[in-house]
Every structure is written in C-alpha cells, then in structure tokens.
Amino acid sequence: MAGIEFTVLMPVFNTNPAHLNEAVLSVVNQSVKPNKILIVDDGSTKTDTMYELDKLQRSHDIIQVKELDRNYGTSHALNVGHGMIETEWIS
Secondary structure: OOOOOOEEEEEEEEOHHHHHEEEEEEEEOOOOOOOOEEEEOOOOOHHHHHHHHHHHHHOOOOOEEEEEOOOOOHHHHHHHHHOOOOOOOOO
C-alpha cells in the first residue's frame, strides 16, 4: 500500500471522550497510517468532548478537527468533511 494517500473521516457529536480517544488511537496505531484524520465535530455541547478533541488535535499532527456551529446531523457533517479532503482516498 506504499504510495497510497488517504484520509479517515470521522463525524462526532457529544462523543464520550474515552470512546473518542480509543477510536482515534486505533487509527493512529494501524500499520498503514492515514495521511490525515479529519474529525468533524457536529456542534458538540459537552465540554469534555470538546476538550478531548482539542487535546487529540494538539497531540497528533495528522489530526484536524473541523467544528460546526450547531448540530446539523451526520449526513451534513460527512458532506462538510468530504468537501475538505485533499487525498484521493477516503476511509
């Protein structure tokens, strides 16, 4: 799979920080790492979720968090993320 560039797209909304951390670390620790993990925060209101997203983004250079101003729903969050992806492949 050398030479393949891909982005993992992950929509989240008020996600439990432990689950969020586990999901991201699962991707980060894969043998074939993505070029980017794009997390679209669909208007989370829980401060612990927002804190965890900030912490993850600061601790891994491949993580980008896009924050939406309110909860639009999963389909909208995925569409926003899809429009931001620059790699050929999306996972």
